[in-house]
Amino acid sequence: MDMQDLLADIAEEAKSAQPAGRVAHYIPALADVEPSRFGIALAYPDGHVIGAGDWRRRFTIQSISKVFALVLALAHRGDPIWSRVGREPSGNPFNSLVQLEYEHGIPRNPFINAGALVVTDLLLEHTDQPSEMLRDLLRVESGADDIDVDMAVAESEFGHIDRNAALGHLMADYGNLRHPVPQVLHHYVRQCAIAVSCEELARCGSVLTRHGMRADGSRLLSRSEAKRVSAIMLTCGAYDAAGEFAFRVGLPGKSGVSGGVMAVVPGRFTISVWSPGLDRRGNSVAGIDALDRFTTETGCSVF
Ligand code: GLU
Numbered sequence: 663m664d665m666q667d668l669l670a671d672i673a674e675e676a677k678s679a680q681p682a683g684r685v686a687h688y689i690p691a692l693a694d695v696e697p698s699r700f701g702i703a704l705a706y707p708d709g710h711v712i713g714a715g716d717w718r719r720r721f722t723i724q725s726i727s728k729v730f731a732l733v734l735a736l737a738h739r740g741d742p743i744w745s746r747v748g749r750e751p752s753g754n755p756f757n758s759l760v761q762l763e764y765e766h767g768i769p770r771n772p773f774i775n776a777g778a779l780v781v782t783d784l785l786l787e788h789t790d791q792p793s794e795m796l797r798d799l800l801r802v803e804s805g806a807d808d809i810d811v812d813m814a815v816a817e818s819e820f821g822h823i824d825r826n827a828a829l830g831h832l833m834a835d836y837g838n839l840r841h842p843v844p845q846v847l848h849h850y851v852r853q854c855a856i857a858v859s860c861e862e863l864a865r866c867g868s869v870l871t872r873h874g875m876r877a878d879g880s881r882l883l884s885r886s887e888a889k890r891v892s893a894i895m896l897t898c899g900a901y902d903a904a905g906e907f908a909f910r911v912g913l914p915g916k917s918g919v920s921g922g923v924m925a926v927v928p929g930r931f932t933i934s935v936w937s938p939g940l941d942r943r944g945n946s947v948a949g950i951d952a953l954d955r956f957t958t959e960t961g962c963s964v965f
Contacts (some may be wrong), residue, residue, distance in 0.1 A: 663959065666712045669702050672955055673715030676700040676937060676948045683939030683947035686919040691818035692938075695721065695920070700937040700948055702956075705864035707872045707931070709805075713861050720857040721936050722815045723800075724918030725756065727853040728778045729895060730796055733869065735772075735781045736887045738788040746784065746838055747777045749894050756901045756944065757825050759832065767836025771898040773916065776829045779839065782850045786841045793852035803869060803877050804862035816855035823847055860922075860934040867924045867932035870895075870914075892926055896964070900950075903943040910954040912963030921946040925953055927962050 663671075681697035699721075703713035735743050752770035754761050762769060762776050769777035785792035793811070801809045830843035839846055858866070869876055870892050874883030883891070895914035900907035900923075907915055913933075915925035921938035923946055933956065937948035957963040 665704060665960075666714075668956065668959060669704060669712060669714040672952045673700055673702055676952060677715060679948070681937075681939050681948070683941050685921070685938045686940055686944070689815065689819045689822060689919070691815045692722070692920055695938045697939050699921075700935075700952075701860040702935045702952055703860035703864040703933070705861075705868050705871070705932045707868055707929070709865065709868070709877060711861050711864055713864075716936065717860040719936075720859045720862075721920045721922055721938070722812050722854065722918075723856045723858050723863065723922065724854045724920045725773065725778070726863065726916045726918045726922050726924050727796060727856060728773045728781070729870075729891065729899075729916045729924065730799055730866065731778060731781045731785065731792070731853060732772045732891055732894070733883060734792070734795060734799065735784045736891070737882050739784050743781070743784055747772050747780045749890075749898070751898050751904050753902055757829065759825075759828060762829065762832055767833045767838040769833070771894060773894065773898045775826055776833060779826070779830050779833065779846050779850055782846050782853070783839045783841050786846065786849070791849075793849040793856075796853045797856050800856060800858060800862070800866050803866040804858070805865065805877070806862050809856060809858060809862060811852050811855045812857040813855070815857075816851050819851045819855065823851065826850065854918075860936050863922065863924050863934040864932045867926055867934065870926045871928060871930065871932045873928065892928060895926065900945050901943045903941075903945055907945070907950065910950060912957050912965045913953070914964070915953070917945045917949070919944050921949060923949040923953060928964070930962065
């Protein structure tokens with residue numbers, strides 16, 4: 663089947679089904695979105711993108727931003743970051759405090775919230791505006807100059823920041839945050855609230871599909887660093903359901919609580935989906951069903 667036809671078919675199937683799962687509500691502004699939304703896009707390394715459904719409608723990137731923050735931290739701080747954040751699956755919810763206490767403030771990986779806060783702290787050693795730096799990376803890689811923070815979502819999350827603040831203060835106590843917790847939270851929340859479409863997200867993820875090369879042909883990450891980011895997506899990208907994601911989809915991927923998922927077929931294409939209804943672990947139900955169907959029908963997985 664032609665790729666465009668397959669995406670259209672997947673979108674049609676998702677749109678005609680009853681919306682499954684539950685829209686995230688712990689950030690109140692995220693609950694405002696229509697549960698029946700579904701978009702899917704596929705970007706080839708040369709920048710050509712195809713898509714179906716709501717593939718041009720924006721949603722907040724949420725945890726998928728953690729991939730790009732890690733890319734920037736590796737590009738600008740390099741290997742020393744691994745003394746402050748691990749690269750093992752956590753097996754715990756993304757905002758859990760428990761493991762952090764008995765592992766002395768060193769988060770298991772950069773994709774749980776604690777790990778992402780450390781990455782933001784590391785970026786603050788390089789720039790005093792890490793969320794702007796991340797936004798600018800997304801603007802340039804997607805070619806969409808108007809990508810920006812959705813302030814309604816950011817402010818909504820600032821109003822419900824206690825758990826992330828607790829993670830930050832615990833790590834500061836262990837000496838693993840070097841900047842004031844409010845400053846780290848400010849940039850972390852803003853990076854999560856950047857609004858992108860499936861089309862834009864797929865283009866941005868191509869930096870991994872191209873093994874570390876930017877859209878303009880310059881190198882952002884070494885091939886080995888790009889491999890490592892994708893490896894961490896595979897093992898840690900879907901909260902405490904990374905095993906299930908690998909089992910069903912078979913690709914490095916990263917999900918977010920707004921219902922977005924970005925997955926990479928290294929060397930071939932990036933695929934992104936968005937559908938707001940989440941399962942109990944925070945992954946998009948229709949999004950993962952779609953990726954499962956896509957890799958099953960095309961045989962495009964890393965396995
Ligand atoms: N901004 C969200 C939080 O920190 C992101 C969570 C996610 O997408 O996993 O809770």
